[in-house]
Amino acid sequence: MIHFDNVTKVYPTQKRPALDGVSIDVDKGEFVFLVGPSGSGKSTFLRLVLKEEKPDKGRVNVAGKDLARLSNWKVPHLRRRIGCVFQDFRLLPNKNVFENVAFALEVIGKPRRFIRKVVPEVVELVGLEGKAGRMPNELSGGEQQRVAIARAFVNRPQILLADEPTGNIDPATSIGIMKVLDRINRTGTTVVMATHDAAIVDSMRKRVIELEEGLVVRDQTRGVYGQAY
Ligand SMILES: Nc1ncnc2c1ncn2[C@@H]1O[C@H](COP(=O)(O)OP(=O)(O)OP(=O)(O)O)[C@@H](O)[C@H]1O
Structure with missing residues (x-):
């Protein structure tokens, strides 16, 4: 690889x-x-x-x-x-968890229907179910890194x-x-x-x-x- x-x-x-x-x-x-x-x-x-x-x-x-x-x-x-994850999370501060993860798919032109289906799956995979509506400043460091990993992985x-x-x-x-x-x-x-x-x-x-x-x-x-x- x-x-x-x-x-x-x-x-x-x-x-x-x-x-x-x-x-x-x-x-x-x-x-x-x-x-x-x-x-x-x-x-x-x-x-x-x-x-x-x-x-x-x-x-x-x-x-x-x-x-x-x-x-x-x-x-x-x-x-x-290639997904990338960094020490400093690099989340978009004005977008919530769902929107941060969805953004990675929006920029590559994925349809909204697809985004609505796969983002919750990946949010759950990283252990943030129930927190999709939180803003980054409402999350712990560990939770923010989970969002960053979800964003890096959502496009498989x-x-x-x-x-x-x-x-x-x-x-x-x-x-x-x-x-x-x-x-x-x-x-x-x-x-x-x-x-x-x-x-x-x-x-x-x-x-x-x-x-x-x-x-x-x-x-x-x-x-x-x-x-x-
Ligand atoms: N953009 C750059 N311009 C000039 N030298 C650089 C640049 N980036 C890295 N270096 C030099 O290349 C060498 C390797 O750096 P690199 O960042 O790959 O190390 P690292 O193992 O990732 O370090 P760290 O654990 O501190 O992140 C170092 O001597 C560094 O000073």
């Missing part, structure tokens, strides 16, 4: 590569944690998957497409297949990328967020999550890829977080 073949990325202002000859294969339906110290290249990996950045060397292949050969006008189509993407999704959430609430991501993964969606949350990684026992200064230094099935960063 995601294939990096000897990928090097050097940002124009930097001497050291953010990613340095990285080869990673993530299969359909996998759940992968990306760990490593701050600046090790985790976000750069996610940005390359989305074609927000281009590699200087090597190949990036996502959902069967060689991104170097994907013309710019096809990039939005690629991104529709093949891949879900999560960049520190539990970074702003207390440990007990984070467990609930991980249950939602696990549920989404069980529907067949490939999940890649960059994180510094050792307790979460250790409790899930999923594949762990560790980056250090742009290099893959560990790739472990049913792995643990490793050393403290």
